[in-house]
Amino acid sequence: MGAGLAGVTTAWYLAKDGHEVVVVDREPQVAAAASFANGGIVAASRGYPWPAEGLFGAIAASLARLDPELWSWGLEHLALRGSYARILDAKVRLLRYSQARLHELVAETGVQYKRLTNGVLYLYRDERSLERGWQRAGVMRAMGFPLELLDAAGLKAKEPGMAGAAGAIYARGDEAGDSALFCRALAEKCRGLGVSFYLDCEIREPVFVDVSLREIVTSKGRIRGDAFVCALGAMERPLREKLGARLPVYPVKGYSATVPLKGPGPAHAAIDESRRVAYCPLGNELRITGGSQFIGHVRGHAPADLRPLFDAVESLFPGVADFSRARTWDCRRPMTPETTPRFGAGPTYANLWFNVGHGHMGWAMAAGGGRITADLVGGRAPGIDLEGLRIRRN
Numbered sequence: 001m002g003a004g005l006a007g008v009t010t011a012w013y014l015a016k017d018g019h020e021v022v023v024v025d026r027e028p029q030v031a032a033a034a035s036f037a038n039g040g041i042v043a044a045s046r047g048y049p050w051p052a053e054g055l056f057g058a059i060a061a062s063l064a065r066l067d068p069e070l071w072s073w074g075l076e077h078l079a080l081r082g083s084y085a086r087i088l089d090a091k092v093r094l095l096r097y098s099q100a101r102l103h104e105l106v107a108e109t110g111v112q113y114k115r116l117t118n119g120v121l122y123l124y125r126d127e128r129s130l131e132r133g134w135q136r137a138g139v140m141r142a143m144g145f146p147l148e149l150l151d152a153a154g155l156k157a158k159e160p161g162m163a164g165a166a167g168a169i170y171a172r173g174d175e176a177g178d179s180a181l182f183c184r185a186l187a188e189k190c191r192g193l194g195v196s197f198y199l200d201c202e203i204r205e206p207v208f209v210d211v212s213l214r215e216i217v218t219s220k221g222r223i224r225g226d227a228f229v230c231a232l233g234a235m236e237r238p239l240r241e242k243l244g245a246r247l248p249v250y251p252v253k254g255y256s257a258t259v260p261l262k263g264p265g266p267a268h269a270a271i272d273e274s275r276r277v278a279y280c281p282l283g284n285e286l287r288i289t290g291g292s293q294f295i296g297h298v299r300g301h302a303p304a305d306l307r308p309l310f311d312a313v314e315s316l317f318p319g320v321a322d323f324s325r326a327r328t329w330d331c332r333r334p335m336t337p338e339t340t341p342r343f344g345a346g347p348t349y350a351n352l353w354f355n356v357g358h359g360h361m362g363w364a365m366a367a368g369g370g371r372i373t374a375d376l377v378g379g380r381a382p383g384i385d386l387e388g389l390r391i392r393r394n
């Protein structure tokens with residue numbers, strides 16, 4: 001259930017393991033929701049928990065809205081302030097595992113997705129924040145991630161066309177690419193293994209018999225199965241509640257633009273840490289993403305939502321991007337309070353597995369999450385300890 005990054009990678013590994021697989025999604029295309037035009041960055045070395053990232057203001061502002069789901073999510077998120085080390089450990093464990101699986105998968109399938117393997121820059125606009133960023137990165141360096149501190153001159157040498165940043169942390173091992181292209185290319189490989197995709201097919205109702213999910217009722221009829229995987233991302237609450245597990249997955253809205261370049265653009269993907277804006281070169285276009293709004297499933301965007309993203313890029317690369325021809329988009333990150341996904345079978349139904357809650361790093365965590373889920377469905381021990389990553393019982 002779900003044809004985003006989580007669903008398609010799971011389908012691939014299940015099919016490889018010899019299962020007969022059907023993927024169901026309400027969208028007419030694979031990777032049409034959160035996995036469509038995301039930031040594209042596989043930031044394996046940046047697995048910091050969100051509780052440390054200053055989101056308290058954004059959450060607190062949203063708590064004024066009449067949204068009981070956000071209140072309980074927000075309170076759970078705020079209560080995690082003392083759990084930084086535990087969340088970081090789970091997140092980095094998954095990110096590392098996932099990047100290794102991604103490399104294997106790309107080598108095996110040859111999927112093309114405008115991949116960039118020249119590292120990722122984490123930019124800072126002033127020296128104090130650069131220094132604080134480098135201190136924060138100490139924990140990642142201690143875990144062996146190859147990070148390099150670049151002052152303004154070092155950054156200029158790496159990215160000559162850039163202006164306006166005081167320096168950067170350069171993560172040589174991080175990478176980037178278009179996750180929708182990846183998903184769609186992998187879906188083709190899945191089809192080659194006999195996987196069927198039922199698209200334009202809304203899942204409405206699970207039908208349980210005793211402790212098993214027997215079938216799902218969809219807009220195109222009933223679909224029966226021996227085992228089901230819920231990879232429905234930021235699904236709406238009524239369906240979530242029917243699935244028998246506690247799934248505090250809140251839709252955190254973000255914005256994206258894919259902008260034609262007027263000439264040579266940036267050579268590296270980057271996150272502007274000072275402005276919380278990411279960009280990623282994708283051929284002769286630049287993907288720009290940012291924004292975190294806690295406003296439920298509200299869709300749509302206005303020029304003002306994209307303005308801070310465009311301003312950030314324009315100040316770094318004046319005149320390089322043609323914003324007048326931007327293709328803009330908004331979407332919701334499926335976010336748990338811990339900002340880490342949850343895997344495993346729920347407490348109620350033995351044949352219903354979850355691969356949900358990938359939040360702001362679902363591209364970086366996708367291949368690992370798919371492999372873990374296929375292993376669990378197949379009754380095998382997953383390749384990493386799932387401490388901190390399991391579906392909860394309460």
Ligand SMILES: Cc1cc2nc3c(=O)[nH]c(=O)nc-3n(C[C@H](O)[C@H](O)[C@H](O)COP(=O)(O)OP(=O)(O)OC[C@H]3O[C@@H](n4cnc5c(N)ncnc54)[C@H](O)[C@@H]3O)c2cc1C
Nearest residue numbers: 004005006026034035039040041203233254361362363364
């Ligand atoms: C602006 C933005 C920038 C991001 N940047 C990055 C980044 O740089 N790096 C990174 O690692 N991650 C990034 N992410 C996060 C990443 O995109 C997500 O974590 C990831 O796409 C989640 O994948 P998913 O498969 O869980 O969800 P989705 O891709 O949303 O897939 C869920 C699928 O379930 C389907 N579905 C839901 N309900 C139903 C139903 N009732 N019936 C049928 N189908 C249903 C949906 O149509 C959808 O296709 C970003 C996200 C956003 C929004």
